[in-house]
Amino acid sequence: RCDIMAGIQFKGGKLHGASEAKAIIRHACADERTQHEHSNKDIDISRTGQNTDLHGLSYQQMCDAYDKKMTFYKTNNGRKLRSDAVTLFDLVITTPRDLPKDPAVEDAWYRDVELVINRHYGADVVLDIKIHRDEVHEYTDPSTGQKTMSRTHGHCFVFPEVDMRLNAYKFSSRKNITSLNREVDAMTREKYNCRYMTGDKVVDRKWQTVEQLKKSSDAAAIEKRALDAERVLQSQPAVKAMAEAGERAKQPVDA
Numbered sequence: 207r208c209d210i211m212a213g214i215q216f217k218g219g220k221l222h223g224a225s226e227a228k229a230i231i232r233h234a235c236a237d238e239r240t241q242h243e244h245s246n247k248d249i250d251i252s253r254t255g256q257n258t259d260l261h262g263l264s265y266q267q268m269c270d271a272y273d274k275k276m277t278f279y280k281t282n283n284g285r286k287l288r289s290d291a292v293t294l295f296d297l298v299i300t301t302p303r304d305l306p307k308d309p310a311v312e313d314a315w316y317r318d319v320e321l322v323i324n325r326h327y328g329a330d331v332v333l334d335i336k337i338h339r340d341e342v343h344e345y346t347d348p349s350t351g352q353k354t355m356s357r358t359h360g361h362c363f364v365f366p367e368v369d370m371r372l373n374a375y376k377f378s379s380r381k382n383i384t385s386l387n388r389e390v391d392a393m394t395r396e397k398y399n400c401r402y403m404t405g406d407k408v409v410d411r412k413w414q415t416v417e418q419l420k421k422s423s424d425a426a427a428i429e430k431r432a433l434d435a436e437r438v439l440q441s442q443p444a445v446k447a448m449a450e451a452g453e454r455a456k457q458p459v460d461a
Contacts, residue, residue, distance in 0.1 A: 213387035292374035
């Protein structure tokens, strides 16, 4: 078992570059969510209308805001961002176990979580939080074997900004993860009279949440599209001829 207590889930949330970031944003946005078939059978699009978000940004507005922020970071860095740079985090944040199952209360809690995150990092790093109620479903708790209902969760899209620059390493350091979760727990106790950090353990990989499995599938699809595009390019006669010439040039010349 993983020995990290349940809380804001950073693991698996790193998004590299615009294509990967926008693919996950598309999945989370209600205006796109109802337009596509989903391999995740726990998504009930008849309930997608119950989903909410903090800033009401459409998919296109999210993408535009992302692009604007990338321009800001490129200017601050004084150079082009690395192709493998982590440009966004998708933090999965589940509502506290004992928080009232009232959408208005849940939305208020997520607004307070956003305030805590922005205060913690000293900047407006939260792009938006997309709150999903269309995936609440019954499942068997692997630790107890009992049937239980999953809880509302939010996709918190956050720029890994430290001192006005992208720095995923410092942003997601153990120190930052621990202190941020403690701050959210303190806020939850003070304002909502319940605990956020309950001491529950994150379960084994084989018991991945639907969201983790979905993101793994999306990442694999993105990688496959990139590989397919490369194969098409390499199959073009001019490119193929250049590649073959390059290989011949590498071969040693006979004495």
